[in-house]
Amino acid sequence: MYLAQTLHESDGLRAKREYGCSGQNGCVSKYPADREWLPECQGSNRPANIGFYGRGYIQLTWCSNYVSCSKALLNDGSKLKFNPDQVAQSENLSWGVSGWYWGERVHSVVANNDQFGLTTKAINGQSEECQGNGKNAEKSKQRFRYYKNVFKAFGLSGNPNEAGCNY
Helix, strand or coil, X not given: CHHHHHHHHCCCCCCCECCCCCCCCCXXXXXXXXXXXXXXHXXXXXXXXXXXXXXXXXCECCHHHHHHHHHHHHCCHHHHHHCCCHHHHCHHHHHHHHHHHHHHHHHHHHCCCCEHHHHHXXXXXXHHCXXXXXXXXXXXXXXXXXXXXXXXXXXXXXXXXXXXXXX
């Protein structure tokens, strides 16, 4: 599941930055401060003119995630908070944030479950692909196609289970 989601999020390992955003200041308004959940990223605690758009092979978004990940990987919450673009500039950080995000935000959702759609929901949630209204359904289907290909390539037994994301 991790490999399939990573392949989708990174466009086949070609992108370490969210498409349509670039540099330190890209897409500043796309992930607004009023929706942050950590105090370090709320109000005046959030750095001005820094875009917390997706970076890494599983695209880390939101200042709150950058701070939490920075604490876990770099023992300092401010390193990625004030320079999130270093994730896209470093292979080690691109993989590191992807592994961290999976372990912290996704793995527990599917720990004893084979529903691939639950991983999509944990990564992009109800707001993007799992709304149940057909919006972005093709993206969810593409993720599952990656999973079926990975499943087959590794010769895993059983059948891939698409359930868990109502698109």
